[in-house]
Amino acid sequence: MEAAVFISSLVDCCALIFLSVYFIITLSDLECDYINARSCCSKLNKWVVPEMVAQALATVLMLVSMHWFVFLLNLPVASWDAYRYVKVPMGNMGVYDPTEIHNRGQLKSHMKEAMIKLGFHLLCFFIYLYSMILALIND
Amino acid sequence: MRAVLNHTSLLPVSSTTTGSASPVPNSYESLEGGSYSGTSLQSPPFGYNYPTMHPAYQQNPAPKPDPSPSHGGYNPPGYQPYSQPFPSLSELSSALGGLGGVSELEAETLRPVNLLQERNILPPKHTPPPEPNLSNDLRKVNCSPDTFRCTLTNIPQTQALLNKARLPLGLLLHPFRDLTQLPVITSNTIVRCRSCRTYINPFVSFLDQRRWKCNLCYRVNDVPDEFMYNPVTRSYGEPHKRPEVQNSTVEFIASSDYMLRPPQPALYLFLLDVSHNAVESGYLNVFCQSLLDNLEKLPGDTRTHIGFVTFDSTVHFYNLQEGLSQPQMLVVSDIDDVFIPTHDSLLVNLKESKELVKDLLNALPGMFTHTRETQSALGPALQAAYKLMSPTGGRVSVFQTQLPTLGAGLLQSREDPNLRSSTKNVQHLGPATDFYKKLALDCSGQQIGVDLFLLSSQYSDLASLACVSKYSAGSVFYYPSFHHIHNTAQRQKFQKDLQRYLTRKIGFEAVMRIRCTKGLSIHTFHGNFFVRSTDLLSLANVNPDSGFAVQMSIEESLADTSLACFQAALLYTSSKGKRRIRVHTLCLPVVSQLSEVFAGADIQAISCLLANMAIDRSISSSLSDARDALVNAVVDCLTAYRANGSNIQPSGLIAPAALRLFPLYVLALLKQKALRTGTSTRLDERVFSMCELKSQPLQQIMHMVHPDLYRIDNMTEQAALHLNDSVIPQPPLLQLTAEKLTREGAFLMDCGSVMYLWVGKCCNETFIRDVLGFPNYASLPSNMTEIPELQTTYSERTRAFISWLLESRTFHPAFHVVKDDASTKTSFFQHLVEDRTESAFSYYEFLLHVQQQMSK
Secondary structure (H helix, E strand, O other): OHHHHHHHHHHHHHHHHHHHHHHHHHHHHHHOOOOOHHHHHHHHHHOHHHHHHHHHHHHHHHHHOOOHHHHHHHHHHHHHHHHHHHOOOOOOOOOOOOOOOOOOOHHHHHHHHHHHHHHHHHHHHHHHHHHHHHHHHHO | OOOHHHOOOOOOOOOOOOOOOOOOOOOOHHHHOOOOOOOOOOOOOOOOOHHHHHHHHHOOOOOOOOOOOOOOOOOOOOOOOOOOOOOOHHHHHHHOOOOOOOOHHHHHHHOEEEOOOOOOOOOOOOOOOOOOOOOHHHHHHOOOOOOEEEOEOOEEOOHHHHHHHOOOOEEEEOOOOOOOOOOEEOOOOOOEOOOOOOEOOOOOEEEEOOEEEOOOOOOEEEOOHHHHEEOOOOEEOOHHHOHHHHOOEEEEEOOHHHOOOOOOOOEEEEEEEOOHHHHHHOHHHHHHHHHHHHOOOOOOOOOOEEEEEEEOOOEEEEEOOOOOOOOEEEEEOOHHHOOOOOOOOOEEEOOOOHHHHHHHHHHHHHHOOOOOOOOOOHHHHHHHHHHHHOOOOEEEEEEEOOOOOOOOOOOOOOOOHHHOOOOOOOOOOOOOOOHHHHHHHHHHHOOEEEEEEEOOOOOOOHHHHOHHHHOOOOOEEEOOOOOOOOOHHHHHHHHHHHHHHHHOOOEEEEEEEEEEOOOEEEEEEEOOOEEEEOOEEEEEEEOOOOOEEEEEEEOOOOOOOOEEEEEEEEEEEEOOOOEEEEEEEEEEEEEOOHHHHHHOEOHHHHHHHHHHHHHHHHHHOOHHHHHHHHHHHHHHHHHHHHHHOOOOOOOOOEEEHHHOOHHHHHHHHHOOOOOOOOOOOOHHHHHHHHHHHHHOOHHHHHHHHOOEEEEOOOOOOOOOEEEOOEEEOOOOOEOOOHHHOOOOOEEEEEOOOEEEEEEOOOOOHHHHHHHHOOOOHHHOOOOOOOOOOOOOHHHHHHHHHHHHHOOOOOOOOEEEEEOOOOOHHHHHHHOOOOOOEOOEOOHHHHHHHHHHHHOO
């Protein structure tokens, strides 16, 4: 049972890692002028909700299987995702808005956010891997 | 390290502390909450603040703990009683402490001014913008400040130094301004730097005859052979004498490398609201007449196309094909999926179909007089316009008189009239839907610029509608309560604005790039355009009346350069189908001392940039945050100056002469319609004021924020200008307070888009008779909107003065003669920013407030 929980969180975490990398690549493409703001933002906005769902799934899995420490580790990121999604002003075209992305250093802050998430997901990946192996051994 | 979250600031918080301000609490209840009655101030006699305040102030405890003696008297050694300013320049230099080598000009701009004592803060004439401290030959070729202006004419060397000064660093541009003299370069090669693609400009250095060094990225480039020949002087071997290198504003004719497609012709589409409301207001008559008068003068050539689309609850197209005997109207009623009924002849060649166009314009006002349609399907009409124009691009002019209620992009009424004078947060400053933004981005991609004329009397959610112009590089015009009979002032303004709008120069499919010296980078843009990539601005249409602003930061230290340069290059297609590049280059010195940074501060540019930043902040965060941040900007800057300056602890609020108008301008900004609280402001007017502050050039903004007040009933020939045989009197500028008004005079207030002539009750009858044409005050009508042309000297003088004021103005202001008891009187008095109102400080109270904040 433990092993199953950790295997699914591991898979979930892999998906999140790939998503973070995709975000970083798209944002740096925009920085280097390989794509334009509209296509960049529509690509990224498409994956905002799946990312939020995946993160929420990981958090809930940890909650349900009563691994409190990992749950508390995942909770801030999940709530930050939700907050970011809800706080988008009505006139904006999603979390990533092509008219605002070049203003006020938003591109840099989005890049930083994606990097931090990548680091966090890598950390979680190793935690789940270790716990999964532990659970598999103990079974 | 202070608590960043508590300190609302528009500027980045510096990590270096040099005695900078301690955290300021976020709630400015005393500022917002109205009467400033919590202190020792009794409500002073109106306008006579200064004499009564000094004794009260003397009893206040010292603002800062002070090692020098004295508790009551403030007389540290060497310091004169504070009622006299610094007497001599040498004392000034010693007081400013270790400046060494400060020039006369700099000493003048750094002269400390005690704002609390200086009653006549406003200079009697407009001061020119500060001159950068460059050598004479560089100064001669430098870009005109009307085109390109920087907030700090001395650029700080490092970001740390900039943060110490607590002033924003930015540029204000007016790149497509109407110019009387513009060198046009027709050579085949346009010399540009190989790495950063900067255009050659007067500030490059020629290493020898064959190589030049770029002033923005320092790369050494080769001079091409064609460049060695100078067509102007017919000489060879002197590349530095060529016009590109002798002028900082040039226009190049662009070759086909600069075109993605053949240059487009001028295409004009007019989208007209013909609902019942629109017909009632009567704008159609004015528009059709104006367009008929100006049909010949529309910028363009033989390829100019024109089209019309009208809409109410359905969308109507007009077939204007050449062979038809009269225009044919085609109605599309499926507004959920608008389609274009015919493929051609909706946008027709103006020359060929001119008669049909004229017929249509004559018939249009009459066609809808009996309409009963009250709905407005603006969204579908815009979609139709987009489909019509996407193959080529062009300009769409939308005329709307109400809230769009049908189809895509329909809007709800979001304004609550009871909250108009709320001192709490003002809601709904941002768009309600992203429909208009998306449409604007689509249009921008297809090089379609959308201009919006809103002529409504009810709430029409301008916050959402304006997006369609903001991101497609269009302009927004607003005529609240427009009616062709009941509101003649608005009708005249609409007419005059249309005249300018239809005939002004226009550029199509434009892009603009702003480059800076290595080490500086641009991080925020303000204005109507779409930022396509890091420094590339996409402007579907460019017109001579819009201004832009950018904010910069210093990424690397500029210690090894002495000059910082900025170049704005605008690539556009002229209305005659020629591809051109207009290049402006500005050069400014780099300094390493904080005092020099203060000496070069351009206070008007700083105020405009702060206005832009405050508006951004009020939309993204809240209006009260933005207001707090504006006050903090003044507080921080003056604190930084005080911390950097001498160790003398005078009482009072000391500012350098360069910044002495800073609190006044910020107070004026806080009382603008865009940013004020506590006074009843309609949401649409507020949003329009914000749009204006973000898209107008600097001179217009300054007139709007701090209007010019003159007394004109006693103008003399003293110090008058003599131009072209007319004598133009030069009355002094007056401060914007009722103290300066008197019942015996007549005063002219120039607010940019509107002018008020206030006539006092006891104004002398010669003036009323000779200038206004009425025998006495009582007979003056209450809605007079122009000065009659009478043959008296007084009248000629007054009219000469007013036309001199309007000389370089592109949009003529509406004119109101204000009697003592008219409805325009409120608007007139609202512009007197130095006075106290129920919800805002007077100038003196504001200074005391700033001082109080500084001492925390």
